[in-house]
Amino acid sequence: xxxxxxxxxxxxxxxxxxxxxxxxxxxxxxxxxxxxxxxxxxxxxxxxxxxxxxxxxxxxxxxxxxxxxxxxxxxxxxxxxxxxxxxxxxxxxxxxxxxxxxxxxxxxxxxxxxxxxxxxxxxxxxxxxxxxxxxxxxxxxxxxxxxxxxxxxxxxxxxxxxxxxxxxxxxxxxxxxxxxxxxxxxxxxxxxxxxxxxxxxxxxxxxxxxxxxxxxxxxxxxxxxxxxxxxxxxxxxxxxxxxxxxxxxxxxxxxxxxxxxxxxxxxxxxxx
Amino acid sequence: xxxxxxxxxxxxxxxxxxxxxxxxxxxxxxxxxxxxxxxxxxxxxxxxxxxxxxxxxxxxxxxxxxxxxxxxxxxxxxxxxxxxxxxxxxxxxxxxxxxxxxxxxxxxxxxxxxxxxxxxxxxxxxxxxxxxxxxxxxxxxxxxxxxxxxxxxxxxxxxxxxxxxxxxxxxxxxxxxxxxxxxxxxxxxxxxxxxxxxxxxxxxxxxxxxxxxxxxxxxxxxxxxxxxxxxxxxxxxxxxxxxxxxxxxxxxxxxxxxxxxxxxxxxxxxxxxxxxxxxxxxxxxxxxxxxxxxxxxxxxxxxxxxxxxxxxxxxxxxxxxxxxxxxxxxxxxxxxxxxxxxxxxxxxxxxxx
Numbered sequence: 001x002x003x004x005x006x007x008x009x010x011x012x013x014x015x016x017x018x019x020x021x022x023x024x025x026x027x028x029x030x031x032x033x034x035x036x037x038x039x040x041x042x043x044x045x046x047x048x049x050x051x052x053x054x055x056x057x058x059x060x061x062x063x064x065x066x067x068x069x070x071x072x073x074x075x076x077x078x079x080x081x082x083x084x085x086x087x088x089x090x091x092x093x094x095x096x097x098x099x100x101x102x103x104x105x106x107x108x109x110x111x112x113x114x115x116x117x118x119x120x121x122x123x124x125x126x127x128x129x130x131x132x133x134x135x136x137x138x139x140x141x142x143x144x145x146x147x148x149x150x151x152x153x154x155x156x157x158x159x160x161x162x163x164x165x166x167x168x169x170x171x172x173x174x175x176x177x178x179x180x181x182x183x184x185x186x187x188x189x190x191x192x193x194x195x196x197x198x199x200x201x202x203x204x205x206x207x208x209x210x211x212x213x214x215x216x217x218x219x220x221x222x223x224x225x226x227x228x229x230x231x232x233x234x235x236x237x238x239x240x241x242x243x244x245x246x247x248x249x250x251x252x253x254x255x256x257x258x259x260x261x262x263x264x265x266x267x268x269x270x271x272x
Numbered sequence: 273x274x275x276x277x278x279x280x281x282x283x284x285x286x287x288x289x290x291x292x293x294x295x296x297x298x299x300x301x302x303x304x305x306x307x308x309x310x311x312x313x314x315x316x317x318x319x320x321x322x323x324x325x326x327x328x329x330x331x332x333x334x335x336x337x338x339x340x341x342x343x344x345x346x347x348x349x350x351x352x353x354x355x356x357x358x359x360x361x362x363x364x365x366x367x368x369x370x371x372x373x374x375x376x377x378x379x380x381x382x383x384x385x386x387x388x389x390x391x392x393x394x395x396x397x398x399x400x401x402x403x404x405x406x407x408x409x410x411x412x413x414x415x416x417x418x419x420x421x422x423x424x425x426x427x428x429x430x431x432x433x434x435x436x437x438x439x440x441x442x443x444x445x446x447x448x449x450x451x452x453x454x455x456x457x458x459x460x461x462x463x464x465x466x467x468x469x470x471x472x473x474x475x476x477x478x479x480x481x482x483x484x485x486x487x488x489x490x491x492x493x494x495x496x497x498x499x500x501x502x503x504x505x506x507x508x509x510x511x512x513x514x515x516x517x518x519x520x521x522x523x524x525x526x527x528x529x530x531x532x533x534x535x536x537x538x539x540x541x542x543x544x545x546x547x548x549x550x551x552x553x554x555x556x557x558x559x560x561x562x563x564x565x566x567x568x569x570x571x572x573x574x575x576x577x578x579x580x581x582x583x584x585x586x587x588x589x590x591x592x593x594x595x596x597x598x599x600x601x602x603x604x605x606x607x608x609x610x611x612x613x614x615x616x617x618x619x620x621x622x623x624x625x
Contacts, residue, residue, distance in 0.1 A: 176354075177356075181415070196357065
């Protein structure tokens, strides 16, 4: 039997026992149902009328607009400051590269309320940085910039690692060929590396954006008001109960699903 | 002209030192060396991708050592070609023209001319996935030649194609080289390629040039056991040279002894040495032949390797030797595994290093 094996696949004849296969499938199904079940339960509550009401609710509208705007600004900042870093991490072997890489991934393991408290101490009016920002008229804590700061903190690692992988996937010799064909380093980057890494970078940016939209823990400490969507849902749940929170939750879920679909479509197919 | 003067380059584990080599204008030079001897590193240094620690690089009398790759006027073809996957065949070839002085019409004309020259005209509007190895190689070559570089650098350009395509591409490349008069430097691990293509060859070993010269000269007169073994000149034996005459003048008649074997040789100096016995200089017969050759010794055939018109006979004469005979005389002599045979070699045919 000459079966082509790719890494990570189990040879088919390795699982000939039907009971073993059935057992594995059953265990897997439990987890899949556990993830899908609650989301389906929430989606089943959606009626055209209920959704229309949700989208017409002015407070929810404002909150979603604020969330989308803040997430977009945070993603743009992550792109502006993160892309050069991702390129350096992918291409150059410099002293402290591993340290920088570890530092930029740190937010992933920090509980988000902890991140919120750290940001509050760093950007609060009484801190050096927060004070300086306030002096130039940029109020962070309890204002929209606080939301952006919290979103940037939790989503930057996603963008940087996505872009780093995308850059690393482009063979540097393609750039070298472009150089011998007359390109300056910048032109070679723009004509070869960026187009080839583009899909991966875009996927990373969308994931970072989605992470920002779903952020709660750090924002709730830094800027409770004005309320982003996740905080509005929490606020309605605690003050008015479950039925009041559901329409907002549904709208946010639909936005998240749309983004998820977009990212799956952008990501290159896994090799079979 | 490509002139490397005492070049030193270090990239990662590769440490190239004291590389001096010159390919005259319009010439075809080859650098050969085993895998991992730093050939690609050297070529990339000439292209300007690797920083030079010492020495100078001159291209057509211009010192380009401190110039970036885009200002050196070179074309570069890698072993794995590195076509731009997001572009069509046409766009790949046009890449180096797009920002040059030519208008769109002239660019398309140049692309069509090269495509015609390399027989890839019907591929122009295809993407690059699905091209065969030979097609990919032609596209890479067309892309490198499009901006009319004065220097062409080739990194093992035939390593990734099948033997038939390789022979064809070699002939075409040689013809192209003669037509465009482009000074070419190629690296390869295949000495056969040097014999077929090059005007000049340098053998790279341990980050230095072990020998350079015309390919047939290097092949006939390797200057070290390493070079002889690497380019496959023949059997290399280590042993000792002992003078036979009282005369002080070199060269002198001498004995070369390697284990149980002793040959009469013409030597320049005494002491430890290596003898290179070219396969085609070993004559095989059933009995000792009445010739002027001084060296006859018995051997047993260990293995017979038929390669078309030529047959390689591996012999045990106390030392392992390889002889090359025509397949016809191999038949006539009845050479087969286990057969006892007489080996004859002229003293002047043994090259001492």
